[in-house]
Amino acid sequence: xxxxxxxxxxxxxxxxxxxxxxPGLTELHYQGNVFxxxxxxxxxxxxxxxxxxxxVGRMLEVEKLLEDK
Ligand SMILES: [Zn+2]
Numbered sequence: 001x002x003x004x005x006x007x008x009x010x011x012x013x014x015x016x017x018x019x020x021x022x023p024g025l026t027e028l029h030y031q032g033n034v035f036x037x038x039x040x041x042x043x044x045x046x047x048x049x050x051x052x053x054x055x056v057g058r059m060l061e062v063e064k065l066l067e068d069k
Pocket of ligand 1: 014015016017018019042043044045046047
């Protein structure tokens, strides 16, 4: 399952490195499941950005999908 947590506004910068964050894939563990998610990653230190409201909204969708199985 692949999800995208890219915010509509991709003009985010890493606070630490002051570099523009770029889209990348990472694994997210959630309630015993592993999801490949696309989100903004700092090319230097690897910090990821997940807009919190976005992530919570998507996770609720995912939970519904899993329950429907
Ligand atoms: Zn950084």
